Amino acid sequence: MTKVAITVNGERREAEVEPRQLLVYFLRNQLGLTGTNVGCDTSSCGACTVLVDGESVKSCTVFAVQADDTEVTTIEGLAENGELHPVQQAFHEQHALQCGYCTPGFVMAAVSLLRENPSPTEEEIRLGLEGNLCRCTGYHNIVKAVQAAAEAGS
Amino acid sequence: MSVLGNRVLRKEDARFLRGEASYVENMPMEDALHVTFVRSLLAHARIDGVDTSAAEAAPDVVAVLTAADLDVGTFGPPPHLHGLNAAMTRPLIAGEVVRFVGEIVAVVVAKSRAAGADAAELVMVDYDPLPVVASAAEAAKDEVLLFPEAGTNVAGRAGSPEHDEALFEGCDVVVSGTLISPRMAPCPLEPRSVVATVDDDGLLTVWTPSQTPHHDRFGIAGMLGLDPAQVRVVSPDVGGGFGAKQLSTEELLLGWVARRLGRPVRWTETRSESMVALHHGRSMQLDFTLGATREGKVLAYRVDILADAGAYAVLGSFLPNLTGLMASAVYAIPRIEIDGRSVVTNTTPITSFRGAGRPEATQTIERAMDLLAAELGEDPVEVRRRNLIPADAFPYKTASGATYDSGDYERALDLVLEAAGYDELREEQRHRREQGVPLQLGIGVSAYIEISNPVGETEYGDVEITAEGTAIVRTGSCVHGQSHETTFAQIVSDRLGLPIEKIDVHKGDTAEIPKGTGTYGSKSTQLGGSAVRGAADAVVEQAKALAAEYLGDADPDLEPAMWADLAARAAADGRLGELKASHEFTSPPSFPFGAHLAVVEVDVETGKVDLLRLVAVDDAGTVVNPLVVEGQVHGGVAIGAAQALYEAYSYDEDGTPLTSTFVNYAFPSAADLPSWEFVEMETPTPNNPLGAKGIGESGTMGSTPAVQSAVVDALSPFGVRHVDMPVNGENVWRALQAAQA
Numbered sequence: 001m002t003k004v005a006i007t008v009n010g011e012r013r014e015a016e017v018e019p020r021q022l023l024v025y026f027l028r029n030q031l032g033l034t035g036t037n038v039g040c041d042t043s044s045c046g047a048c049t050v051l052v053d054g055e056s057v058k059s060c061t062v063f064a065v066q067a068d069d070t071e072v073t074t075i076e077g078l079a080e081n082g083e084l085h086p087v088q089q090a091f092h093e094q095h096a097l098q099c100g101y102c103t104p105g106f107v108m109a110a111v112s113l114l115r116e117n118p119s120p121t122e123e124e125i126r127l128g129l130e131g132n133l134c135r136c137t138g139y140h141n142i143v144k145a146v147q148a149a150a151e152a153g154s
Numbered sequence: 155m156s157v158l159g160n161r162v163l164r165k166e167d168a169r170f171l172r173g174e175a176s177y178v179e180n181m182p183m184e185d186a187l188h189v190t191f192v193r194s195l196l197a198h199a200r201i202d203g204v205d206t207s208a209a210e211a212a213p214d215v216v217a218v219l220t221a222a223d224l225d226v227g228t229f230g231p232p233p234h235l236h237g238l239n240a241a242m243t244r245p246l247i248a249g250e251v252v253r254f255v256g257e258i259v260a261v262v263v264a265k266s267r268a269a270g271a272d273a274a275e276l277v278m279v280d281y282d283p284l285p286v287v288a289s290a291a292e293a294a295k296d297e298v299l300l301f302p303e304a305g306t307n308v309a310g311r312a313g314s315p316e317h318d319e320a321l322f323e324g325c326d327v328v329v330s331g332t333l334i335s336p337r338m339a340p341c342p343l344e345p346r347s348v349v350a351t352v353d354d355d356g357l358l359t360v361w362t363p364s365q366t367p368h369h370d371r372f373g374i375a376g377m378l379g380l381d382p383a384q385v386r387v388v389s390p391d392v393g394g395g396f397g398a399k400q401l402s403t404e405e406l407l408l409g410w411v412a413r414r415l416g417r418p419v420r421w422t423e424t425r426s427e428s429m430v431a432l433h434h435g436r437s438m439q440l441d442f443t444l445g446a447t448r449e450g451k452v453l454a455y456r457v458d459i460l461a462d463a464g465a466y467a468v469l470g471s472f473l474p475n476l477t478g479l480m481a482s483a484v485y486a487i488p489r490i491e492i493d494g495r496s497v498v499t500n501t502t503p504i505t506s507f508r509g510a511g512r513p514e515a516t517q518t519i520e521r522a523m524d525l526l527a528a529e530l531g532e533d534p535v536e537v538r539r540r541n542l543i544p545a546d547a548f549p550y551k552t553a554s555g556a557t558y559d560s561g562d563y564e565r566a567l568d569l570v571l572e573a574a575g576y577d578e579l580r581e582e583q584r585h586r587r588e589q590g591v592p593l594q595l596g597i598g599v600s601a602y603i604e605i606s607n608p609v610g611e612t613e614y615g616d617v618e619i620t621a622e623g624t625a626i627v628r629t630g631s632c633v634h635g636q637s638h639e640t641t642f643a644q645i646v647s648d649r650l651g652l653p654i655e656k657i658d659v660h661k662g663d664t665a666e667i668p669k670g671t672g673t674y675g676s677k678s679t680q681l682g683g684s685a686v687r688g689a690a691d692a693v694v695e696q697a698k699a700l701a702a703e704y705l706g707d708a709d710p711d712l713e714p715a716m717w718a719d720l721a722a723r724a725a726a727d728g729r730l731g732e733l734k735a736s737h738e739f740t741s742p743p744s745f746p747f748g749a750h751l752a753v754v755e756v757d758v759e760t761g762k763v764d765l766l767r768l769v770a771v772d773d774a775g776t777v778v779n780p781l782v783v784e785g786q787v788h789g790g791v792a793i794g795a796a797q798a799l800y801e802a803y804s805y806d807e808d809g810t811p812l813t814s815t816f817v818n819y820a821f822p823s824a825a826d827l828p829s830w831e832f833v834e835m836e837t838p839t840p841n842n843p844l845g846a847k848g849i850g851e852s853g854t855m856g857s858t859p860a861v862q863s864a865v866v867d868a869l870s871p872f873g874v875r876h877v878d879m880p881v882n883g884e885n886v887w888r889a890l891q892a893a894q895a
Contacts, residue, residue, distance in 0.1 A: 034180035035173015040425035044816030075173035099635030100170030101343040101393030138792030139824035
């Protein structure tokens with residue numbers, strides 16, 4: 001067991017973890033933050049995307065020990081004072097979610113994308129979200145939501 | 155003003171957006187033991203022995219169970235689907251023979267998921283390989299039998315093997331071909347996760363992401379020898395289903411293990427496990443012949459269906475019946491013959507997957523129509539137009555046996571051509587052909603029909619007014635992303651005059667909702683929506699009676715203040731139960747339809763295909779919420795286009811899956827697909843008071859043939875008349891090479 005100290009959604013969390021513990025299971029099982037979903041075992045689907053020090057990361061591809069001394073933001077930490085983040089709000093208004101399982105990962109990936117590129121073209125959005133899979137929406141409204149969030153942020 | 159027909163934002167979104175959804179995997183259940191399935195790595199083998207001793211001795215292992223421990227029967231085809239081979243049922247744990255890679259051979263129960271995974275590696279199975287039947291074509295020969303006692307590999311039949319020698323009499327032109335609809339993995343983003351507990355009274359509760367909790371309750375009770383009253387099934391938030399999330403061996407085993415050990419148990423499948431264990435869709439070969447006059451009027455059509463059932467006769471074996479039923483599609487065809495068979499193979503079983511037997515019907519007739527147009531040297535759109543069932547012909551009974559409720563197929567075709575700018579596209583295509591550039595344009599048009607609520611079922615709904623004057627709506631329909639919490643609230647809002655914020659929709663718990671059929675076959679709005687509408691109307695009648703008594707007004711304004719007042723008075727008198735009613739709604743199938751147009755760019759030097767546009771007219775009758783309907787169309791169109799261009803689940807000749815992870819199964823991302831162009835059209839059905847037809851699966855019907863047709867169209871100057879799906883890369887390049895040889 002190894003001791004880690006990770007700031008999750010603004011709160012410093014210290015815990016003993018097994019070296020093989022993945023960040024996503026640390027978040028889900030040890031911290032009870034079940035908003036981050038697991039959709040595959042090959043780092044393909046992006047359902048588990050979180051922000052580590054502000055950058056999007058597939059949390060099934062990172063060991064908890066690798067996240068030691070970092071700041072992690074999960075879907076639970078995105079809203080401020082109960083108000084949805086502009087990307088969350090845009091997903092709602094553009095009907096960019098159906099079953100909702102891929103949604104936390106898409107939202108986190110989109111937040112990261114818009115930080116890097118505040119006014120992306122449609123093609124840049126599609127390429128930027130290539131690491132996330134959705135089976136319900138055909139991506140159409142997800143792309144629209146990211147465009148809407150970009151417009152709202154500009 | 156009614157809330158119906160408006161783009162109402164979804165009530166259910168907040169919990170998904172905030173990471174607060176109630177997927178089964180999110181249940182804490184700290185005392186639950188973890189189940190790990192040991193699955194066969196061989197497609198067909200005799201089991202000579204299973205040695206569990208090392209696994210049983212591993213740390214934190216509570217039990218290792220095999221077929222020798224089973225005291226329940228085998229899992230067969232759903233009893234209401236007649237005509238399936240009853241000898242081809244599946245044991246919950248394989249004991250003598252494994253019949254596909256992924257079949258369960260042992261169950262490890264451990265104190266942690268990691269301990270279970272480690273111990274599962276220690277279970278030693280002694281396999282004696284048997285000859286493998288990896289394709290339906292091989293199975294149809296009946297040389298190697300998966301179930302020797304059955305004497306055949308045929309799991310189910312559709313249509314008739316009788317052949318009318320005069321079927322194509324009077325036809326000047328006869329075209330024929332083969333359509334192969336590739337196998338697909340349903341890939342809901344949420345892998346299955348099940349929790350089972352037994353309480354002190356012996357009640358077995360199974361939490362499972364299911365489309366059909368009420369069916370599952372009876373299925374579990376039947377298999378485990380319990381009274382249905384001893385079984386509760388809860389389907390909380392479900393992360394996608396697409397037809398595949400219905401009762402199967404894993405859910406039954408969780409219930410069985412919980413009862414056997416008297417402990418709560420849980421299981422969450424990995425994606426790689428899901429890709430071999432969750433049942434697949436499609437996988438049909440259709441040999442067709444279409445005969446017409448010289449003027450392009452179709453007279454006769456014959457389809458031989460060879461469906462791959464996978465290793466056991468489950469729902470997929472029934473699907474050729476739907477394919478045959480829908481063979482005539484949107485066309486008036488006087489004579490039709492269908493001869494369909496499902497055969498078992500050493501592959502993952504086939505079940506319903508978005509479209510379930512109907513896409514194959516459209517894919518086939520549309521391919522045939524394109525070949526007929528090519529043979530006649532005419533525009534494929536005009537050949538289709540000549541054969542459309544006219545708008546004044548409804549109800550219309552087809553020669554393949556369906557009675558269509560309503561439609562205007564020519565208008566759908568006209569709308570899609572206009573929205574896409576068909577003539578301009580043909581002009582651009584002509585230009586590129588003259589230039590001889592490597593990137594050639596292809597245009598594909600499909601006209602399609604769909605059958606929703608395909609076997610004409612019933613759904614339950616009830617409405618209850620609370621003491622605060624709000625409403626609780628309960629539906630037997632279930633949700634895996636379809637937005638019932640919003641659309642059903644809209645339907646009830648329209649009747650009660652309460653805003654949707656004051657209407658809560660409950661679903662998915664057999665303890666709370668007395669009956670239901672669930673969500674499949676695109677039937678939720680037309681059946682479930684009509685049921686809650688009927689219940690709401692009954693509550694309105696009750697309210698009028700109470701209002702006459704309390705307020706001296708037998709016809710009160712239906713608005714929130716009235717409901718609050720009436721509910722408060724009724725509650726004070728203990729009469730709130732008089733503001734509660736249930737309703738069951740039954741109807742025959744309805745027939746959504748539409749037309750899709752795809753534009754592709756094909757690199758004729760490499761075979762690479764880019765889908766540039768897909769324009770979709772999808773008419774699902776009266777629309778309750780256009781936002782939701784468009785979302786359903788987008789998702790359906792994406793899956794249809796994905797089948798045409800990318801996805802094909804494949805096996806090698808030993809029955810080993812070649813595409814069993816998200817790395818090697820071509821699930822498209824946003825970068826692989828365009829935005830979709832949706833065109834509205836509404837032709838109500840007379841079959842329910844809402845006028846609504848189904849929309850969940852429609853998008854898959856039209857898009858696949860439109861895309862396939864577009865790619866063939868791009869290659870037609872090179873003499874190509876057919877390309878097998880996926881129509882991209884290798885298949886396109888090979889078709890070009892063959893045509894130029």
